[in-house]
Amino acid sequence: MQKTFIAWFLLPAVFVNVNAFEPFTVSVVLGASALLGKTIYNYFQESCSDQWFGFNSTGLQVDLEQKLFGQHIASKVLLKAVTGFVNNKNPKKPLVLSLHGWTGTGKNFVSQLIASSIYKKGMSSRFVHQFVATVNFPHSSEIDTYKTQLQQWIKGNVSSCARSLFIFDEMDKMHTGLIDSIKPFLDYYDNLGGVSYRQAMFIFLSNAGGESITQVVLDFWKNGKDREEIQLSDLESAMSLEVFNNKNSGFWHSSLIDKNLIDFFIPFLPLEYRHVRMCALAEMAIQNMEPDEDIADKVAKDMVYSPKEERVFSSKGCKTITSKLEYYK
Structure with a gap:
C-alpha cells in the first residue's frame, strides 16, 4: 500500500500534459510536484532538517544519571554544556569538549549518549563522524596528507549540514600537530570561505590526563573523603597541563589548548x-x-x-x- 500511495502522488510530475495548461499553471503544478517529492524523500531519507534533529535534554539527563556510573563531574558538565550549546540559536563558536581518563570509564559511551540525544539515528546518523587515530591516521609519514583530508572532510560535511558532530577517539595516540590543522574551524569566526562552523560539535577522547585524575581521586580516598566531593576545579588545571605537556598526546603543545579553544576539559574518574x-x-x-x-x-x-x-x-x-x-x- 505504501509504495502505491507514493507513486500516485508522484504521477502529476511524470504524466501531466503541459500543453493543456498556461505557463503559470504548469510552473505551479510542476513546482508542487517537486516539493511533494522532496517532502516524501526527506521523510524516508535522513536530511539536515528539524525532522531528523530533536534534542532531548531530559532524555540525556536520565541516561547520564541511570547509565553512567561513578562520573558525577562528567555528568553535570556534559549536560550543561550540551544543553546550553544546542539551545543557543547563535553560538559564537563550535562546542569543543575534551574527555579524559582511563580506559573503560565511559568516554565513548557518553559520546553515544550525546549523539542519541541530538540525532534521531544516533551514532548511525550521517551527520555524526567518528575518527579513530590508529585506524584513520596510522602512519606518521602521511601526516601532511591526513591534514588536508581532515580539513576537506570537515569543511565538506559542515557545508552539507551545519549541525554536524565530529568525534576523535584515541587522541593520546594521534600524531603530534595533526589536530592543529582544524584549529580555524574551532575558532571565533563568523565563517571561513563562506562556511560557518559555529553550530558544529567536536568531542575529543583521550586516556591522557588519566594519571593526574587518578592521583586526585586516590588522595581523596586516602583522606577519607567521598569522591562525590571532588569538583572540576580540583582536576581541570593539572589535567590540562598534563595533556599539553605529554609528548605522547595528540594535544602536545597544541594550539587548541594554547588558544583556549577547548571549552571544557572533562575528567572521567577511575571506577571502583x-x-x-x-x-x-x-x-x-x-x-x-x-x-x-x-x-x-x-x-x-x-x-x-x-x-x-x-x-x-x-x-x-x-x-x-x-x-x-x-x-x-
Whole structure:
C-alpha cells in the first residue's frame, strides 16, 4: 500500500500534459510536484532538517544519571554544556569538549549518549563522524596528507549540514600537530570561505590526563573523603597541563589548548568495585537477563585493581564486562 500511495502522488510530475495548461499553471503544478517529492524523500531519507534533529535534554539527563556510573563531574558538565550549546540559536563558536581518563570509564559511551540525544539515528546518523587515530591516521609519514583530508572532510560535511558532530577517539595516540590543522574551524569566526562552523560539535577522547585524575581521586580516598566531593576545579588545571605537556598526546603543545579553544576539559574518574558491579547489572538488563547480584560480584572480583597496594580502582574500568558476563552465564 505504501509504495502505491507514493507513486500516485508522484504521477502529476511524470504524466501531466503541459500543453493543456498556461505557463503559470504548469510552473505551479510542476513546482508542487517537486516539493511533494522532496517532502516524501526527506521523510524516508535522513536530511539536515528539524525532522531528523530533536534534542532531548531530559532524555540525556536520565541516561547520564541511570547509565553512567561513578562520573558525577562528567555528568553535570556534559549536560550543561550540551544543553546550553544546542539551545543557543547563535553560538559564537563550535562546542569543543575534551574527555579524559582511563580506559573503560565511559568516554565513548557518553559520546553515544550525546549523539542519541541530538540525532534521531544516533551514532548511525550521517551527520555524526567518528575518527579513530590508529585506524584513520596510522602512519606518521602521511601526516601532511591526513591534514588536508581532515580539513576537506570537515569543511565538506559542515557545508552539507551545519549541525554536524565530529568525534576523535584515541587522541593520546594521534600524531603530534595533526589536530592543529582544524584549529580555524574551532575558532571565533563568523565563517571561513563562506562556511560557518559555529553550530558544529567536536568531542575529543583521550586516556591522557588519566594519571593526574587518578592521583586526585586516590588522595581523596586516602583522606577519607567521598569522591562525590571532588569538583572540576580540583582536576581541570593539572589535567590540562598534563595533556599539553605529554609528548605522547595528540594535544602536545597544541594550539587548541594554547588558544583556549577547548571549552571544557572533562575528567572521567577511575571506577571502583561498586561501580563495576553496577556496570555488570546494567549489562544484564541490556541482555534481558535476570539481575543476579552473585554474578555481578564475581564479575567485579575478576577485574584487576590498582594501585597494587590499595587495589581501589579497576584498571580497565568496565571495558571487559560483556565478555566476563558471557563466561558466567
